[in-house]
Amino acid sequence: MxxxxxxxxxxxxxxxxxxxxxxxxxxxxxVIKLASNENPFGCAPAVKEAVMDELDRVSIYPDGYAAEIREKLSRHLGVQARQILFGNGSDEVVQMFCRTYLSPSTNTVMATPTFPQYRHNSVIEGAEIREIPLNGNGDHDLDEMYKAIDKDTKIVWLCTPNNPTGTYIPKDKLVSFLDCVPSDVIVACDEAYCEYVDAPDYPDTIELQREYPNLVVLRTFSKAFGLASLRIGYGVAHEDLIQVVDPVREPFNTSRVAQRAAITALDHLxxxxxxxxxxxxxxxxxxxxxxxxxxxxxxxxxxxxxxxxxxxxxxxxxxxxxxxxxxxxxxxxxxxxxxxxxxxxxxxxxxxxxxxxxxxxxxxxxx
The missing domain is CATH 3.90.1150.10 (Aspartate Aminotransferase, domain 1)
Known part of the structure; x- marks a missing residue:
């Protein structure tokens, strides 16, 4: 075979x-593990209690639409519920976008080094991968990334803060980049670490989506919220994009325990x-x-x-x-x-x- x-x-x-x-x-x-960027303080105590309570219902399938956490998160972010796509970690959201938009006749643009799952899933779909080295400061070279875009480009990946450098893309540079990128090219901002950011010029990408409907924002409950083992992340995008991608999502892809933990975590900011x-x-x-x-x-x-x-x-x-x-x-x-x-x-x-x-x-x- x-x-x-x-x-x-x-x-x-x-x-x-x-x-x-x-x-x-x-x-x-x-032995202390400081290798996977997990939250050393774990999750909020109330989240642990919610998880234990939910164990009584592990024999029952979760809500495949994740309605309760969807509504909770939409209020937290100030977006419509139908703008959210949940994944088994934000890694799965990356996979879903690659599966939906990439093929051997397309290409995708990303920095290097950066989070490896963009490349990994792009390879699986047979797409051409255009990797642009970080500059000397460990930042995304947005000028060179823009030059790499052509008529066959489907997704540009921006990891901000970037893993493994921790550097971020300031608002003015991101906006300038979005102004140049063709409207039919998805710009995916992976913000797995956004809750840790204290830079005053870090962009509010959720707000920017109102002006740039090709902007996709990826986030997770794995890092600052301390739910890494439960695997629940999400993407936020224009509802038209979400409707296109959602059919490739596996049924029941986030567990009821993970959903309950995320709901409770949002009550304990x-x-x-x-x-x-x-x-x-x-x-x-x-x-x-x-x-x-x-x-x-x-x-x-x-x-x-x-x-x-x-x-x-x-x-x-x-x-x-x-x-x-x-x-x-x-x-x-x-x-x-x-x-x-x-x-x-x-x-x-x-x-x-x-x-x-x-x-x-x-x-x-x-x-």
Whole structure:
């Protein structure tokens, strides 16, 4: 049996090592995972209670239309309910848009390095992929991305804040870009980390959709809301776009537990505010560490920081921290071979990582 040729070029997603495996392999009693940009403070306590209550109904299919969370979220965002498309994480929303609009006769434009699922799903659909390198500051090169658009371009992907750099696209630059992009080309802004952003010029993309009906906004409950394991994300777009894409959505694609958790999370935005404040405090600690040791880093508006260790490979620093009981993400796998991406954790976790990295830099060894 022969698969599609483009499938043969793909590799299955490789998650980081599980905590228990690292403990067993290295003989450690405590291992902290700071590799997947999860919220170290978890979800609001009320969300946990709602999840436990919903377990009594796990034998019943969820609402396939997700009506209750749809209505709740539409009020929260100030959009019509029919403008929202829910997915099993925002990854599935990416997949649905690729499946709907991309084919071997089309192309799609994206930055590199960026979130890999844009490329992965585009390859599956056989589309031509036009990747534009980030500029020297780790930002999207919007001028070059615009130049890559032609009559066969269907989707342009913008990850803001970008994973793995944490950099964002300011409102004036995004608006200038949208003014130039043909109206029949979808511009998908992936804002998985938007709840962490405190930059005053970060755009209100939901509001911009009123003027730019080709603008799609992708968001998730996985990051700041602390619901990563429940897999619920969403896209917001003009209702005509949603009506076209919705038929490719799998039935019952978000669980009733995930829907209930998301509904409850939206009732506790004070908890979200706390997580954002604690994240910024942790980010400052890492920035001060980098400044103190002459390390460059990308100014991040997410809940992670990409640090350049210059003379050391990311894999070396990764292995060193692993032996200290910290799982981070090596830049070798992210397109930044001398960097390491670290999720901002709790105060105790951040200080532990910084102490370990300080010892590494002082000792000049990874042995």
């Amino acid at each position: 022969k698969a599609k040729e483009q499938i043969l070029t793909l590799k299955a997603y490789q998650p980081g090592k599980p905590i228990e495996e690292v403990k067993k392999e290295l003989g450690l009693t405590s 004070d908890y979200l505010k706390m997580c954002k404040a604690r994240n910024r405090e942790g980010m400052v600690l890492y920035e001060q560490f980098c400044d103190q040791h002459g390390l460059s880093y990308y100014p991040s508006q997410g809940n992670f920081i990409l640090i350049d260790f210059k003379t050391k490979q990311g894999d070396e620093v990764f292995q060193y921290l692993l032996r200290q009981g910290y799982i981070v993400r090596s830049g070798n796998a992210l397109g930044f071979p001398t960097c390491v991406r670290i999720t901002v954790g709790s105060e105790e976790q951040n200080k532990g990582v910084i102490d370990s990295l300080t010892n590494l830099l002082v000792s000049k060894t990874v042995e």
